[in-house]
């Protein structure tokens with residue numbers, strides 16, 4: 115007897131093995147099999163009887179073992195993986211790897227007996243700036259480290275400080291000797307959620323919420339609902355009440371959130387409502403814990419899986435509902451093969467298991483919106499905030515110089531000719547925003563400030579020739595960091611000392627321009643010395659749960675101003691936040707990407723939505739140089755419909771999703787010429803293929819260098835495939851990927867990204 119087996123290899127084929135008599139368990143599709151491969155062994159998935167015609171002249175090798183009494187991959191998940199393999203054009207074995215925990219595939223790391231790490235914690239708080247100056251007068255390094263620790267929420271792993279942030283251990287010793295900082299060994303919490311209490315009993319749903327719940331609960335299996343509810347409309351309670359009904363019917367559910375560490379409140383609410391029934395899946399779980407959760411869900415001991423993207427593969431028994439919260443978030447798209455979108459996988463899986471899907475957002479993706487408009491999804495709307503709260507008033511502060519203004523003082527622009535570090539409060543925070551912040555601090559209310567950029571300065575530029583310091587490996591600007599003072603590439607993490615002379619013309623000193631979170635934090639601390647400021651950006655990820663800790667501090671009222679990048683805009687619900695400021699709305703609006711405006715609108719709307727969620731109301735101030743851009747205008751009016759009305763037509767010509775289906779083919783390699791040549795060759799190859807087919811079901815655009823031409827020493831070119839009908843795109847893309855020969859030199863690679871979320 116022969117068996118067809120899927121293996122996680124980059125080959126578009128399955129493998130045929132012989133089935134020996136002595137196997138421990140009968141083979142059922144979805145069962146794991148251990149098979150010989152080259153000189154070693156590999157874990158594959160049994161798909162069904164093998165085809166003798168697939169064999170060459172050699173006798174097939176025999177399966178070594180079949181460990182599963184029950185198939186590890188359920189029939190529904192097997193169907194989902196087949197869809198992923200087909201739609202995203204990846205080998206089935208690669209898609210199947212997503213469906214299994216590492217412990218079941220032999221890919222697990224050995225478990226250390228007990229994990230500990232050394233952690234530095236701030237012991238003494240220094241309230242005033244004056245105090246700081248006295249204490250650190252002659253020890254600027256100590257001050258920098260101390261303030262870095264503060265910005266990490268008061269604690270960070272020592273490794274992170276000394277290795278990644280490059281502080282000398284003696285600086286830390288100095289702080290310890292002065293009693294300012296304490297260093298201890300800490301057992302790494304296996305599961306940070308194990309020690310968190312779930313939030314209290316949820317409120318009673320309003321009539322609007324109840325109507326939404328009833329509509330969804332009555333949905334047919336496989337039906338998809340788009341829950342468009344303004345920020346603070348109580349979407350989470352809709353999910354919770356729906357899940358109550360799903361559990362009452364003896365079924366289970368999956369809840370997807372953009373990122374666990376950034377959405378602790380949402381997670382706590384589900385745990386508060388459903389306690390032990392919930393398995394929280396997150397990146398800090400060990401392979402063993404992940405497997406335990408997998409097993410508990412599989413056996414029905416836990417009925418709800420809450421997690422980020424990959425939780426869509428959780429083996430929830432008898433799945434009744436899938437919730438995709440903040441469905442517009444681009445983190446639902448996996449950045450590496452298989453490049454699936456969890457929202458799309460959710461819909462396919464729900465269909466396979468007869469579950470309903472809820473896509474929730476205040477700012478739905480244009481794709482989902484279009485699907486709702488065409489009747490593919492059912493649209494449910496929560497147009498008002500709960501409990502009589504109102505959406506906050508939003509005011510625009512025009513940063514352009516020379517624009518006459520009536521009531522407000524025009525803030526000065528950061529002047530490119532100012533010396534490094536000389537940026538003034540006025541150059542960053544308009545008077546209006548300063549006054550509003552001061553007012554909130556005085557009243558004991560909280561503020562959120564968004565700066566969608568990180569580092570001390572965005573880049574350094576020659577004052578003479580205008581050349582920007584770029585990464586030697588990647589073609590993007592280096593970010594200037596102050597603590598420690600260095601230039602960092604955020605793609606490959608290349609670092610170098612700050613340049614004092616221009617690398618191109620050798621001319622006068624380089625001046626920094628632009629703004630980063632660290633710089634704004636400093637300016638805030640100087641302007642509001644009494645305020646308790648917390649900064650959240652990607653640089654503060656040193657300790658894994660630092661973000662969660664910072665958000666908890668905000669919830670406890672221990673932070674007056676929360677400053678951060680887009681990560682502070684994800685569903686946070688703090689009723690005492692009455693002011694939201696956007697320091698520079700324009701960041702990202704001009705990125706060479708067809709979704710730039712959409713992303714900007716979503717970000718502004720979402721961050722604005724953090725204000726005024728409690729009885730005290732709230733206000734939003736947006737600083738911008740493009741006040742007339744539709745992303746800004748529509749966000750100011752909380753007008754999603756108007757944004758869609760203006761944005762959709764711009765996706766028609768040139769056509770971009772949702773007007774067409776898109777695949778981005780990226781050709782990369784370590785040699786510039788070889789990469790460009792291969793891109794040309796591949797595009798010509800596809801063009802010939804398209805010419806042979808009648809009509810223009812699929813169109814090719816490009817090739818061209820990618821907007822980011824080089825990442826991690828690899829040159830990058832791309833071309834786009836566009837089609838009205840997804841099946842045509844699949845056909846052409848598959849034919850190309852299966853047959854186009856990529857030379858084995860210069861690290862040349864071809865990758866296809868279907869439904870890309872960004873083209874950078």
Ligand SMILES: Nc1ncnc2c1ncn2[C@@H]1O[C@H](COP(=O)(O)OP(=O)(O)OP(=O)(O)O)[C@@H](O)[C@H]1O
Nearest residue numbers: 317318319320345346347348349350351500685687
């Ligand atoms: N029926 C209700 N009565 C009273 N309070 C409610 C009710 N429903 C929800 N809330 C509260 O309203 C707040 C906002 O709800 P939630 O966080 O679910 O909003 P949301 O729709 O998810 O908003 P966003 O899109 O901004 O994340 C929460 O504090 C929640 O506990």
Ligand SMILES: [Zn+2]
Nearest residue numbers: 585588603606
């Ligand atoms: Zn780089």
